[in-house]
Amino acid sequence: MTPAVPRRVHHIDVVVRDLDQAEDRYRRVLGIEPLPRESLPGRGIDLVRFRIGETWLILVQPTADDSPVAAFLREHGEGFFHMAIEVEDIENEARSLTARGVRLVTTEPRTGIDGWKLIDIELDETFGAMIQLVEAPEKT
Amino acid sequence: MTPAVPRRVHHIDVVVRDLDQAEDRYRRVLGIEPLPRESLPGRGIDLVRFRIGETWLILVQPTADDSPVAAFLREHGEGFFHMAIEVEDIENEARSLTARGVRLVTTEPRTGIDGWKLIDIELDETFGAMIQLVEAPEKT
Numbered sequence: 001m002t003p004a005v006p007r008r009v010h011h012i013d014v015v016v017r018d019l020d021q022a023e024d025r026y027r028r029v030l031g032i033e034p035l036p037r038e039s040l041p042g043r044g045i046d047l048v049r050f051r052i053g054e055t056w057l058i059l060v061q062p063t064a065d066d067s068p069v070a071a072f073l074r075e076h077g078e079g080f081f082h083m084a085i086e087v088e089d090i091e092n093e094a095r096s097l098t099a100r101g102v103r104l105v106t107t108e109p110r111t112g113i114d115g116w117k118l119i120d121i122e123l124d125e126t127f128g129a130m131i132q133l134v135e136a137p138e139k140t
Numbered sequence: 141m142t143p144a145v146p147r148r149v150h151h152i153d154v155v156v157r158d159l160d161q162a163e164d165r166y167r168r169v170l171g172i173e174p175l176p177r178e179s180l181p182g183r184g185i186d187l188v189r190f191r192i193g194e195t196w197l198i199l200v201q202p203t204a205d206d207s208p209v210a211a212f213l214r215e216h217g218e219g220f221f222h223m224a225i226e227v228e229d230i231e232n233e234a235r236s237l238t239a240r241g242v243r244l245v246t247t248e249p250r251t252g253i254d255g256w257k258l259i260d261i262e263l264d265e266t267f268g269a270m271i272q273l274v275e276a277p278e279k280t
Contacts, residue, residue: 008193014269022267028240053148054193079268080220100168127162128219129154
């Protein structure tokens with residue numbers, strides 16, 4: 001079982017308190033338009049994404065107090081939340097990471113927007129920078 | 141004066157206390173080898189970079205207590221430090237941002253590794269996620 005080569009930084013999430021304000025500001029800072037606003041109720045978030053090269057920059061606002069994103073916001077404040085690295089086959093890569101002794105939050109992927117399959121790596125494996133694996137079926 | 145289109149997420153910096161430990165761990169997590177260690181004494185940092193798609197993931201350890209990176213580490217702990225967005229002409233883009241009312245830390249670029257020219261955007265413009273512009277002469 002060989003490790004999959006990381007293909008790209010697929011997305012970077014920034015947690016914000018007020019998505020309207022942040023969207024306006026990032027539009028001005030980046031000089032580009034985002035996609036229309038999206039919701040992921042199961043995850044308790046609303047989001048707006050901007051495309052930069054091969055990477056999505058995603059602004060995320062929690063919509064439920066008991067969501068992981070809301071907990072992160074309470075503890076750390078606004079700012080970078082996590083980075084997702086695209087792999088070709090997420091189940092295979094999860095097994096490969098486990099075999100290399102890297103601890104994962106779950107071994108089964110959850111589903112994000114656009115059918116993205118996501119697995120989080122335990123935070124203390126990556127020195128405070130939360131990294132997740134993503135397999136993006138649409139290659140978006 | 142039209143805004144330059146952001147070309148890619150050029151690099152993402154993660155601040156760590158112990159570069160040796162972090163390098164070993166990230167090698168295991170990412171399954172790839174980094175470039176040889178580099179130093180930027182003027183900035184008070186040592187660093188190791190991994191290539192993921194079109195983006196550098198850079199682990200940074202402060203080597204001087206009075207460096208901005210050391211100050212960040214004291215205040216925020218380990219984790220994501222900033223993200224750099226590549227533009228074609230950084231002086232032009234800095235003028236364009238200023239004209240759009242976006243505040244910059246400096247209007248003149250400083251020099252990073254590989255001759256990268258860097259300008260930081262004021263942190264409160266981007267809701268806690270530190271973003272910088274970079275012009276990379278070598279297109280590395």
